[in-house]
Amino acid sequence: MVLIVGSGAAGATAARELAFRGFDVTVIERGPCIEDRDAFRCYDESTGTPDLLSTSCVGGSTLVAAGNAVRVLEDRLKDYGVDISRDLDALEGELGVSELPETHIGRGTRLIMDAAESMGIRVRRMPKFIRPSECKPCGKCSFGCPRSAKWSAREFIVEAVEHGAELVTGTEVTGIIVEDGAVRGVTTSGGSFYDERVILAAGAIETPRLLMGAGIGAGKTFFMDTFITVGGLLDDVGFCDELQMAALIEMEDFILSPHFSTLLFPGEMKRSVLGLMVKIADEASGRVEPDRVVKHHTEADVKHLSEGAALAGSVLVAAGVRPDTLRSTHPRGAHPGGTAPIGRVVDENLETSLQGLFVADASVLPEAPGAPPILTIMALARRLARHISSD
Known part of the structure; x- marks a missing residue:
């Protein structure tokens, strides 16, 4: 089994790819499962500085994104031994990316x-x-597409569930269970879930906080x-x-x-x-x-x-x-990231220093893209799923 924390661009992509490959997958999401048109109800409150835009629901911020599909950091990631070109190509085809x-x-x-x-x-x-x-x-x-004409990660979650994945909503992950230098599961507001492979995809704010709680030096950038x-x-x-x-x-x-x-x-x-x-x-x-x-x-x-x-x-x-x-x-x-960057907090396979604990969201980006990163985040998650399935 693989536990995935978060159901946005990264979590949904990893869940779908692993479910397609026959893995038992459990996705844990803090927010509710909603219709696209209701996404505006799930914006997280931003009361301080900096003013950050985010949502908590199945599909995450993809429900309120503008639907932009730009290939960002493709060449920069190769400097870290991470080639996502074929994953970007595949996703552009699957999502029907076009002008x-x-x-x-x-x-x-x-x-x-x-x-x-x-x-x-x-x-x-x-x-x-x-x-x-x-x-x-x-x-x-x-605000959420009233006609569901825009792709959102919710679609990938639906496909993952159709292929056997379990979706747990309204449940906040509160910590990482660690034993002998390896991950053993997560603690949540609804009890503990156990597995030797955990993918964090809770976003670039909550993911580093979970890593910090597990003794990993994230969130410094x-x-x-x-x-x-x-x-x-x-x-x-x-x-x-x-x-x-x-x-x-x-x-x-x-x-x-x-x-x-x-x-x-x-x-x-x-x-x-x-x-x-x-x-x-x-x-x-x-x-x-x-x-x-x-x-x-x-x-x-x-x-x-x-x-x-x-x-x-x-x-x-x-x-x-x-x-x-x-x-x-x-x-x-618009795009929080860089809080668990490749080459410092995770390796080229997006694994942390704790065996079996991976990160797949914008936290791993080594620098700011300066343009919409959804497609690149999905490509990284797709590549990670391939790595796990071949391990």
Whole structure:
């Protein structure tokens, strides 16, 4: 049997692959099993600094993601002896990853794309794991797709269960059972589960806390793919109802992508808001502690955010936004990671110093991707499942 803690991109992928290979798999999830459209109810409360976005439910944050499927850190991981190229290829095929057709590019996004191109900036449609025939653009990706047109890890959990995996919901893992330098199971709010193989996929905040409790020095580094949204007003552009992040501008130190945020203007003005997300690969200058997350942005981080904000403002003005209405949100964290990095906390097979204890989520990423990492996280989990099945 294999115990998997967490049912997001990593946990669901590992569960599915191992169940397909005939393993007895138990997935333990803190949150409930819900319909995609109800995902907004499962956002974790973020009350402090940094402001981190996460959800607790079957499928995890994939239910509220924008459906972006970008190959990140593929070459960097090879420096650590980790080749995920064939896993990325396979996942792109299984998930039907593609750039969405012009019918799904809204007016506001098209204005941004045309403006960027007129400035000599290369822009492309964002590759996504969204089924175009089922998608009716509505701007609700980050709340849970009302039509289930976007792939989420919940689909992989369903497949895993169909192949014999057990799903335990509403149960929080509280500790790792260790004996003679090897894992023997986990303790939970609902009792103990025993097995000699455990995969932690609880996310880059909770996973290092579990590792710390087992005596492993995790959580000493932390990044979050810091982002802001720059926006302004263009009368009745209707951008708030469009498919979000449908285009991608890749610069050396940041990316830009069309993005609506309710933080920019009061609700009655939302139909006239046009915005661009600025996302950076921030330095791993934070840490995770048992009761808090500490994050300080470096001088380089601030510089890259500022440069991105300036370019975003220029593109938005070229798209028709009134310059005197430009403003920005506060920095937030989209993709927490790097808290149990490959080469320091786990080896190339994602195994810790405790025999049989593996990590498969964004904790293992050696540096910030600066772009959506879901596909890469899934590829790492897929590779791990293959390693376990061949062991």
